[in-house]
Amino acid sequence: MSSIVKKAERMLQIEQLLLSYPRGLTAAEIARRLGVHRSTIGRYFPDLPKHIYIDEEDGGRWKVDRTAYLLSLRLTLNEAMAVHLATRLLATRLERQNPHAASALRKLATALERLAPRISAHLYLSADDMDDSRRYQDPNFIRSLEVLTLAWAEQREVRVWYRKKGGQIGEYLFSPYYIEPYAVGQAVHTIGYCEPPGALRTFKVERIERIELTAQYYTIPADFDVRELLRHAWGIWYTDAEPVEVVLKFQPRVARRVGETRWHRTEQVSVLEDGSLLWRAQIAEPTEMLPWIRGWGADVEVLAPDWLRERMKEETEKLHHLYCED
Numbered sequence: 001m002s003s004i005v006k007k008a009e010r011m012l013q014i015e016q017l018l019l020s021y022p023r024g025l026t027a028a029e030i031a032r033r034l035g036v037h038r039s040t041i042g043r044y045f046p047d048l049p050k051h052i053y054i055d056e057e058d059g060g061r062w063k064v065d066r067t068a069y070l071l072s073l074r075l076t077l078n079e080a081m082a083v084h085l086a087t088r089l090l091a092t093r094l095e096r097q098n099p100h101a102a103s104a105l106r107k108l109a110t111a112l113e114r115l116a117p118r119i120s121a122h123l124y125l126s127a128d129d130m131d132d133s134r135r136y137q138d139p140n141f142i143r144s145l146e147v148l149t150l151a152w153a154e155q156r157e158v159r160v161w162y163r164k165k166g167g168q169i170g171e172y173l174f175s176p177y178y179i180e181p182y183a184v185g186q187a188v189h190t191i192g193y194c195e196p197p198g199a200l201r202t203f204k205v206e207r208i209e210r211i212e213l214t215a216q217y218y219t220i221p222a223d224f225d226v227r228e229l230l231r232h233a234w235g236i237w238y239t240d241a242e243p244v245e246v247v248l249k250f251q252p253r254v255a256r257r258v259g260e261t262r263w264h265r266t267e268q269v270s271v272l273e274d275g276s277l278l279w280r281a282q283i284a285e286p287t288e289m290l291p292w293i294r295g296w297g298a299d300v301e302v303l304a305p306d307w308l309r310e311r312m313k314e315e316t317e318k319l320h321h322l323y324c325e326d
Contacts, residue, residue, distance in 0.1 A: 010034070011044055015064070018052060022154040023217055024061035058215070066153045067146075080112055084119055084126075091129040093183045096138050096206075100146075102131035144208040145179075148190055152176045157218050161210040162203055169209055172196065175218040178226045179205075184235045184291065191226065193218070200229075202236060232266065234292075237285035246286050247304040250277040254299040263292075 013034055018025060031038040045054070051068040055061050075083065087105055090098075109123035129135075151158045160174045176192040177200075187206055194201035230236070232243040243266075250258045252275030259269055259277055267281040283289060286308050293300060293312065302309040 007044070007047075010036075011048055014041070014044060014048065014062075015052065018062055018064045019069075022066075022156075024055060024058065024063035026059065026061055030062060067150060075108075075111075077116055080108065080116065080119060083108060084123060087123070087126050089183070090181070091126045093186055094181065094188070095136050095186055096141055097132065097135040098130050098142065100142070102127040105130065138206070140209070141206055144205050144211050145188065147211045147213055148176050148179060148205065151213055152179060152190075155217055155219065157214045157216040159212045159214055160203065160208055163207045163209050172201075173214075173216075174201075174203065175220075177220050177224055180226075180230075180236060182236050184288075189236050191229070202238075232282050232284040234264065234283055234285065234288040237288045239284045241284075243282035243284050244286050244305055246281055246283045246289065246308065247302075248279045248293070249301045249303055250279060250296065251299040252276050254296065258296075 014030060017030060017033060025033075027041045028038050031041045034041070045052075045062075051065040051070075053063060053065060055063050087101070090101060105123050105127035109120045109127065112120040112123065147158060150156070155175075157173055157175050160172045162170050162172060164170055173195040174190075174192055175194075176190050178191045180189050180191065181187075182189050185204075187204055189202050189204055191200065191202050193199070194203075229238050232238070249272075255271065255275060255277035258279065259271075263279075264281040264283070266283075267279060269280075270278045272278055286305065290311070293302065294315070302312050
């Protein structure tokens with residue numbers, strides 16, 4: 001093997017090794033893992049890609065700048081279509097301008113120009129939608145999402161100044177475990193460990209007033225499973241309490257439409273003799289379902305739980321007063 005080929009392989013090994021260690025490694029640690037002398041590792045540094053750097057403020061640890069690292073990705077036609085469908089949802093459900101999403105879509109569109117020109121053209125259109133100047137421009141949201149993304153990738157804590165529902169600003173030390181889009185509210189949420197109160201919390205990214213990356217690292221617990229956490233959630237709301245059974249009755253004229261979609265992973269449906277559809281599911285926080293239930297108007301009746309049925313009755317009375325009384 002020539003020295004040039006050997007050097008290229010060694011540099012690739014260093015890059016792959018550093019990608020596996022978000023906190024970085026010292027030159028001695030890299031040399032030990034690769035079975036070479038520390039001085040040998042030092043000679044490779046000048047020729048390594050620019051996204052590999054030495055963090056002098058962190059003991060001279062070698063690290064990968066994950067915001068500059070370019071992924072190499074190859075997709076089949078059907079995989080590209082899956083990405084197209086996902087990005088259309090992104091473009092239509094999140095109203096904020098997002099230059100990162102637009103850039104990613106244009107790269108994918110360029111890659112598909114020869115293989116699937118029609119799909120490519122629509123990806124370009126989706127990209128134009130995502131950075132259209134007529135969209136709501138929120139630089140603070142973009143920066144918050146950027147910092148959270150880096151913190152999640154490197155497992156570093158962030159200090160967050162968060163606007164609560166009452167308008168007060170609270171300061172927290174936050175370890176992001178997950179970032180989740182929320183189509184119902186056209187928003188993005190992050191779930192993680194929060195101090196105070198020393199427990200799992202969810203932040204709406206749009207309500208973050210200020211965010212700073214810290215030098216403190218964290219470890220996501222091995223038993224954290226976001227699928228299990230959100231198993232009974234209608235969208236993003238979860239609870240430690242037992243889920244509540246929600247039972248709805250849909251009128252015959254919408255029964256087929258309701259039955260065409262699986263609205264929740266725990267749902268069970270059955271068609272009654274009169275053609276109506278009985279829908280039931282185990283929901284963590286049924287209040288989160290209210291906008292969806294309201295959307296069906298008089299074509300749905302809440303059968304359970306009782307408090308949700310009463311809530312809908314009260315809202316119906318308010319609507320009656322609003323539209324039917326002078």
